[in-house]
Amino acid sequence: MKKIIIILDGLADLPLKELGNKTPLEVAKTPNLDYLARKSLYGLMWPVKGIAPESDLSQFLILGGDKKDYLGRGVIEALGTGIKIKKDCIYMRVNFAEFSKNKITNKRIILSDKDIGRVNKISQTIKVYKTVDYRGILEIKNASENVTNTHPGYKKIKNYSVAIDGNNKLKCFGDKLTSERINNFIENFEIINGKTLLLRGAGKIRKTKTKKLDWNMIGEMPVEIGLAKLFKMKVIKKTKNKIKEVINSKKSIYVQIKGPDTYGHRGDYKGKIKAIENIDKMLKLLCNQDLLNKVKLCITADHATPCLLKRHSNNPVPILITGRDIKGQNIKKFCEAEVKKGSLKIEGKSLMKLLNSI
Numbered sequence: 001m002k003k004i005i006i007i008l009d010g011l012a013d014l015p016l017k018e019l020g021n022k023t024p025l026e027v028a029k030t031p032n033l034d035y036l037a038r039k040s041l042y043g044l045m046w047p048v049k050g051i052a053p054e055s056d057l058s059q060f061l062i063l064g065g066d067k068k069d070y071l072g073r074g075v076i077e078a079l080g081t082g083i084k085i086k087k088d089c090i091y092m093r094v095n096f097a098e099f100s101k102n103k104i105t106n107k108r109i110i111l112s113d114k115d116i117g118r119v120n121k122i123s124q125t126i127k128v129y130k131t132v133d134y135r136g137i138l139e140i141k142n143a144s145e146n147v148t149n150t151h152p153g154y155k156k157i158k159n160y161s162v163a164i165d166g167n168n169k170l171k172c173f174g175d176k177l178t179s180e181r182i183n184n185f186i187e188n189f190e191i192i193n194g195k196t197l198l199l200r201g202a203g204k205i206r207k208t209k210t211k212k213l214d215w216n217m218i219g220e221m222p223v224e225i226g227l228a229k230l231f232k233m234k235v236i237k238k239t240k241n242k243i244k245e246v247i248n249s250k251k252s253i254y255v256q257i258k259g260p261d262t263y264g265h266r267g268d269y270k271g272k273i274k275a276i277e278n279i280d281k282m283l284k285l286l287c288n289q290d291l292l293n294k295v296k297l298c299i300t301a302d303h304a305t306p307c308l309l310k311r312h313s314n315n316p317v318p319i320l321i322t323g324r325d326i327k328g329q330n331i332k333k334f335c336e337a338e339v340k341k342g343s344l345k346i347e348g349k350s351l352m353k354l355l356n357s358i
Helices: 031-038 055-062 073-081 113-119 176-193 222-230 242-248 260-266 269-286 348-357
Strands: 002-008 041-046 089-100 103-106 126-130 135-141 154-157 160-163 196-203 216-218 234-236 253-257 295-300 317-323 344-347
Touching (some): 031 317, 041 348, 055 222, 126 176, 135 196, 176 196, 242 253, 344 348
Parallel strands (some): 002 253, 041 344
Antiparallel strands (some): 041 317, 089 103, 089 135, 089 196, 154 160, 295 317
């Protein structure tokens, strides 16, 4: 049976005083999500239990990957960008940023191709690739992946990163030779451009036991396309209407819909409410019983991005699963407070097995 997984990026939140101790999802008008929830099994999902995950790690586990096979944000985005991956190189995700003294003042700025061209004359063994907007990839030849992040908002733990509070300008530590090379490169970058590089997710390509998924994925950003390549999924890049594409796909299909996460990072609860309501309008096409009788549909989030914190958190996220042979449970609204009453209490790594078993 065809399966559909829709990930609403950063959907979940925490209660806000400004909203009468409700979350943006509770306040948002979501008639279509509520309709689907009433026909669903619902509850809570911990994308990666105990940590505030990045989107790539949580989605990697949701798709059925094993944490020990996770390659790091740098490699995944490099794959998604189309960079030719070299076995003797490590890759790190880059944010181009502004700083003043020892503080990061803007974590997301856009550099020109000319700026990047000047930077890439610094070293023959370290190269910066500009990808999308403020994002980039750092490629370092003959280096160790055992180095820390310089992005103050993400702490490296083993082979993955977790979201934390932080704005201090950081140096790279870990493997002595590699970290010294990275720090020297950043210093020269700052001299040339007056900006800095926030790095995270060092990793290198290696063989893993990640299983192929005969699914389609709607993906536009490097991280999504990179994940699709890891799982050998077919990527659908350009589509005017993601939900129509989901319905028309003959294969099982996975899509992440952006919007709520961006406003969560900004602390803009009004913007987040509007983003959720816009997504809900898109989902109206799925509120069709004939369609639901032919599929298994899951709607959830890859992590919470509370407006109060302006970063990812370790809170669980709402989840619903509906479709053929699934009897609904009584629920007033699809939101954090209501889904707690549901029967589902799972971790992200268990989602694929659950969908295959019900």
